[in-house]
Amino acid sequence: MVNRGIRGATTVTNNEEGEILRETVTLLREIVDKNDVIAEDICSVWITMTEDLDATFPARAIREIAGWELVPLMCSVEIPVKGSLPRCIRLMVQVNTDKTQREIRHVYLNEAKRLRPDLAQNQ
Template structure:
């Protein structure tokens, strides 16, 4: 078994609590489903947001999900690169898995598909 990183990103239209929490939950749900993982397989989750999203901590959405209460979570600000994608939430999910690196499915939703078009599914 190895520790693998699963990446994902999603955008929101507004800097408001509910859209941020809903988008975070949607992204994590899709990552979990695509990779067939359970909360107890998770080492930790790093959540970053762009500087224009300050209405809430996105990790709150994860903490409220059943089975995720004990998973270590951390929120941080994304590096503020000029011209980069706005209103974006990114996840780095570290998971214990037998999957190879090439078998990991990274998830990019909404406008975040622009970040990694090679990994985004239409």
């Protein structure tokens, strides 16, 4: 097994706690489903949000998923580059796997599909 990073991103319409938590879980579930991994395979999850999102910590949503209580989670603010995609949540899921880099399925949802159209089309 090797350690691989699985990228994912999504956006929300509003800076609201419920929407941030829901979209975080939706994104994580898509990453897990498309890559056929379980919480026990996860080394850690790095979560960033753009600085226009401050209604909650997105890690809260992941900690509430059964079986994910012990997965190390870290939240941070994305680098505030002018003109970057607003209201964006990004995940970097570090996973132990036998899959090759080419077999990893990165997930981009909502407006975040614009970040990596090359990867979004392979979903």
